Amino acid sequence: MVDAARRGFLRGRSRPRAELRPPWALVESAFSERCTRCNDCLKACPEGIIVSGDGGYPTIDFGRGECTFCAECVTACQPQALLRRQGEAPWAYKARINDACLPARGVECRVCGDFCAVRAIVFTPRAGGCALPQIDAQLCTGCGACQAPCPTAAIRIS
Ligand code: SF4
């Protein structure tokens, strides 16, 4: 006999969070139960970054732009699969830089830093090499503004 908590655990594991959800989304198991796939959040987003993902559930495409955290999507979500709670951060996503980063390959580049409004990308000088970008996780909001401008797709938000 599988108890309720165990069933919830298994349900959560059977649908791992592989896609980025809109800001202030409930935890994945609750989100997928409440979301009716109505697409109202897609229509409400002024940045056009919410798209229909796997199974018709909304996901974020940072290739289209950044999240300004305007919360228009939350306001549009009648089933409250997106629910803004007082004092709660919109999400835990952060920018991550991979091996395709140009300075790691000896080519000067600071494009991502130019797009980060909160200056969460710090370029650390290196002796004999180009300064390497590092993400300050305390400052990074996961807004995604740095992802699309990167010439080598070296930044992902997760
Ligand atoms: S908070 Fe605003 S910009 Fe961000 S996904 Fe929602 S509607 Fe779009």
Ligand code: SF4
């Ligand atoms: S508005 Fe809410 S219920 Fe509709 S697709 Fe977006 S998250 Fe799901």
Ligand code: SF4
């Ligand atoms: S995701 Fe936004 S806040 Fe984080 S490093 Fe990129 S531009 Fe800066």
